[in-house]
Amino acid sequence: MFENTKMPEGMDPQILEHLMNPQNYGKLDEYSCVGVALDEKTGEYVIFYTLLDGDVVKNVSYATNGCQDTVVIGSMFTQMIKGNNLEYANGAIQKMHDKLGKLTPQQQICADIVFSAFIASMKNLEHIQAGKEEEVHVLKMKDSCESAGMDNKKGMEDKKNG
Amino acid sequence: MDKLFKKKHDLWLSISFASFAINDEEIKSRLYDFALIAFRHMKWIAIEVLERKDKYNYDRDIMLYKRDNVFEILEALASEIKEIQVLYKDNELGFRMKNDDNYLLEYISQVLNNTNNNKEVTAFNMQRKWLDKNLPQDQIDALTLFLFDESYKEYELILIYAYMQVRTSDIKQYNVYQDLIDESHFHLKSFANMMSRLGILALPRELHEMTYIVKDLDKFIKDGIDEEIAAKEMCKELSEAIKDEELSKFFDFINYQENYHIELMRKLL
Numbered sequence: 074m075f076e077n078t079k080m081p082e083g084m085d086p087q088i089l090e091h092l093m094n095p096q097n098y099g100k101l102d103e104y105s106c107v108g109v110a111l112d113e114k115t116g117e118y119v120i121f122y123t124l125l126d127g128d129v130v131k132n133v134s135y136a137t138n139g140c141q142d143t144v145v146i147g148s149m150f151t152q153m154i155k156g157n158n159l160e161y162a163n164g165a166i167q168k169m170h171d172k173l174g175k176l177t178p179q180q181q182i183c184a185d186i187v188f189s190a191f192i193a194s195m196k197n198l199e200h201i202q203a204g205k206e207e208e209v210h211v212l213k214m215k216d217s218c219e220s221a222g223m224d225n226k227k228g229m230e231d232k233k234n235g
Numbered sequence: 236m237d238k239l240f241k242k243k244h245d246l247w248l249s250i251s252f253a254s255f256a257i258n259d260e261e262i263k264s265r266l267y268d269f270a271l272i273a274f275r276h277m278k279w280i281a282i283e284v285l286e287r288k289d290k291y292n293y294d295r296d297i298m299l300y301k302r303d304n305v306f307e308i309l310e311a312l313a314s315e316i317k318e319i320q321v322l323y324k325d326n327e328l329g330f331r332m333k334n335d336d337n338y339l340l341e342y343i344s345q346v347l348n349n350t351n352n353n354k355e356v357t358a359f360n361m362q363r364k365w366l367d368k369n370l371p372q373d374q375i376d377a378l379t380l381f382l383f384d385e386s387y388k389e390y391e392l393i394l395i396y397a398y399m400q401v402r403t404s405d406i407k408q409y410n411v412y413q414d415l416i417d418e419s420h421f422h423l424k425s426f427a428n429m430m431s432r433l434g435i436l437a438l439p440r441e442l443h444e445m446t447y448i449v450k451d452l453d454k455f456i457k458d459g460i461d462e463e464i465a466a467k468e469m470c471k472e473l474s475e476a477i478k479d480e481e482l483s484k485f486f487d488f489i490n491y492q493e494n495y496h497i498e499l500m501r502k503l504l
Contacts (some may be wrong), residue, residue, distance in 0.1 A: 084376045089361070092383050095435040100294070100443065111447070116458045118445055134441035138391065140381050144440065 088145055095144050097134045097151035106201060107191025108210045110186045114217040119147060121190035123198070128158045134189075135190065142183040146173070146190055163195070182216050189214060214222075238282045239322045240277065240291035245312050246319055247273040248297050248438065250339075251503050253312050255427040256358040256436055257305050262346060267424065274357045274393075276332050281401045283328060287310035293442045304351045305346075313343050316398070365433060365479070375433075381473055382430050383437070385466065389423035390439035392416075392459075395447045411502050418496055422489065456503045463500065467493040 101122040111118045116148045117139045124132040133155050135147040150169050154162040176184060189212045197210035250273050254266035284291045299328045300311045316336050323329035346352050363375050370378075393416055400412035423439075449455045467490050474486035 084379060086361075089379070089435070092379075093435060095440055099441050115461070116454070120445060136441070136445075138443070138446045141380060142388075224365060 074174065076177045090146040091145040092141055095148040097148065097155060098144070099134050099136055101132060101134045106194045106198035106210075107208075108190050108195070108197050110189035110193055110212050110214055112182075112186060112214045112217045117143075117186065119143060119186050119190035121187075121194045123191075125159070125198070128160075130154050130157055130159065130162050135187070137186075139186065140183065142180050143187060146180075146184050149173075150191070154191075159195075162191075166191075177220045183216075185216065186214055236294070237280070237289055237291040238322055239319075240280045240284060241294060241296070242319045242322060243273065243277045243280055244293065245295055245297040245314060247277055248295070249300065249312055249315055251424075252299055252427070252436065253308050254440065255431045256300070256302075256308060256356055257354075257422070258357065258431075259305065259352065259354060262305070262352065263428075269335075269342075271420065272335050274372040276328075276335070278397060278401060279328055281397070285401060286310060290496075292444060293398075297438065299436075299438050301359045302356060304353050304356055308356060309343050309347055313340055313347075316340055316343075339443060345471050358436040360434040362434040366481070368479055370477065370479060374479075377473060377476055378429075378482075379433065379435060381469060382426050382433070382435075386423060386430060387439040388462070388466070389419045389426065391442060392419045392445060393423065394442055395449065395455075399446045399449060399452075408503060411499055414469075414499050415496070418492070425489070453504055456500050460497055460500050463493050463497050 098225055101124055104122040105125040107120065107122050109118055109120045119135055119137040119139065122134045123130060133151045135151055137143050137147060150165065154165045155167060173184060193210045193212040197207055200207045200210065247270060250266055250270040250320060254263050254270055257263050258265065281291060300308045302308045302311065316339060318337065320333060323332050348486045363379060365375065396412045396415045400409055403409055468489035474483045475491065477483055
């Protein structure tokens, strides 16, 4: 799926595990802030819930109607930041880029929508802390899977490029 | 939120995925019939919930029965069926669902009485082998990704169309939704059975309400048509990429089905 995580025998078992059983997927009943990243062209979204205990990301979850790349990246990213402090979480986007390695343009869009949803949840937190009433913070994506000419075809491209 | 609807949603998935997981064609087929009955129960419960101005959603508590043999799957399924009984009301719908469930329990009991039925379950063994054919790993990977993407998408479409179907008073729309739901049931069954053969059977992920509460039907349908066109292209490429006649023919068949599927969707515009 991701070029640099390929193993000789094919798909990385870790990726397969994320596909079969995405971690931290769904809604949180109790959360401190929530953000949405939305691709208006395709209607694809990621919603990101964060529960904080002081400075620590005590719990986190995400949901999406996007493709499997989005699901896998969301699963990996939430695993990475859960239990860590906000400073770590904010720096985790770069760590995820390092972990994922080289991505196709379409996979990059999937990664960006996950990270943008997390950033939106942090914006929501800022606004709540500033005393603003904001149920959810929404960030609209600049780049779209549609404009990249792909969406559901990503899997096939992985196969060809990988 | 209606608890019975949630439990019935879980049960529909449990029966469906028990069917997908089990290799014996007769048990698979009988369970699938019961799964479709459970899906109709879901629809009738939804209508009842809306009539009393209450709400339901697509949240779930289900855990997939990843068991090693047929009996363990069926015993877990029987327990789940027995648990839901207390939620049925004393009305015609409640009586109907009780009666259907009792017949399913009776069928499960008959299967459990014959130890020859207790075969190994290979649906979760992660082997990713396609029957006895030696497909190259890149083709298996492409097939794997396709099945995960599309099984989720079919599950999503079944629930979205069902959500809209019980809310429309337009008979033409109602019928189109029913056709689309039936189409997606068939595709979900086909893809999930293929995942089972590959040893990677998994539940589609849960739907968030942002996915199924549709505010702009026209945009939703237009986006959906674009997705179907992309899925058609993916089927075509998969058919060309996989050097297996049986699989290629299947993906050509699905690809061709999508043409009229798109026409059905256009009727909603």
